[in-house]
Amino acid sequence: MVHSGDTPNVLYVHSHDTGRHVQPYGHAVETPAIQRLADEGVLFRHAFCTVPACSGSRAALLTGRYAHETGMTGLAHRGWALDDYGQHLVHTLRAAGYWTGLVGEQHVSADPGILGYDAVLDLPDHHADTVAPAFEQLLAQRPADRPFFASVGFVETHRDFREPVDERDARCSLPPANLPDTPETRRDVAAFKASARRLDRGIGAVLDALERHGLADSTLVIFTTDHGVPFPGAKATLRDQGLGVLLILRGPGGFRGGVVQDALVTHLDLFPTICDVAGIDPPGWLQGRSLVPLAGGTDLELHDAVFGELTYHVAYEPQRSVRTRRWKYIRRFGDRERPVLANVDDGPSKDLLVEHGWADRPQPAEQLYDLVFDPLECHDLAGDPGHAPILRELRDRLERWMEETGDPLLDGPVPPPPGALVNDPDDVSPETPPRVAGATEQLV
16 A cells, blocks of 8 residues: 555554543543543544453454454453454554554553564553653654554553542542442542543643644544443443443544544444545454444444453353343353352452342343433343343344354353463452463363
8 A cells, every 4th residue: 555645643542441431421530631632523422342351342442353253252461362463453554554553551462562563662561651651752763754553551540549539539429320329439439530530641641742743633543441440330241331431533534523423333343444544445354334424423323233242351251242222131141140259340349249248149141121211221121021022132133143253152151261360250359369271171
């Protein structure tokens, strides 16, 4: 591909565990830099990841395929890997003439060198106050005669929240609607908000660096997060609080003007969007669709349904879901009827629920929610005879999707790769020492 001066740069900025809990989505979390990005670009109110766990979510975004199609059904730092790293976005862009660089968090390989970037900056940590200045160093390395793709990853807002909380926040913060309002949960949310403010400062520094280098107008900025917030009922669940993500695009392709878009979209749509804006033929394996037609705020719907999956977080907990504009259907596989608490990050909010008997609360095999009347997904309609037709329809649709995408769960329990680190589903904490999976792993 021959490049002209109009070929856009692409900046992929991503956070950890932020969901949509930032200022532009109406939350009481002061994030002025992220708000500025939304005011200048296009904000997607109904964007979803495909996996509410770190590596699977990022693998899907960066390959344009569902995680179970890529082999990333668990966590990269615990022994999972992509079946084919050649399907990573960076290879498509390099073949089209892009120079590529990685700064900070990436979470799809234990060794970032295997990913294929032209430059990978070695940093002592991936906190915003380390990563943001390093991005400017990366800009200084890029060749001036080629467009660049840069991945800038922040560890914020992942637990543990390391910044001391503001005492007013600790007294007055409002917990997520699915959690009780107690001193413990308020303080927990205040700590999250402090981490979000640190993230926002990093985002602001990155945007300012683009401005200083005269690159703001020629760069498509994509800002998102991997999945929902690290609180019970969100991360590692297939509820909207687990799969719902912030997504803001600004720059070439028409992503300007402070537009708010309500279409259902997923992370799978970002790879084809980048190809569309850059004028690159998209690879044949992509599952998503370009977001460019939505940039002007049109009423077009790209998808009438989006799908979610979880196989492993730190422990095995196989689930799949389908969500339409109105309905959410979640199916759990296997015989386990109790929560897998090890898949929930430790913290004061989790401690409170465990103290009140969370470990013994039954988990149904099937769940159905009417998102119009029950947006918090509290009233399960799967056992209601009046909703049997919609239950059958969504159950069949989910099974068809699993068949079409070659979901290994259709053949029975999915074993971890040999040597992977796996917690027992009965463990209460993800910090419990895991076991090492054997070559002939069997799951029941």
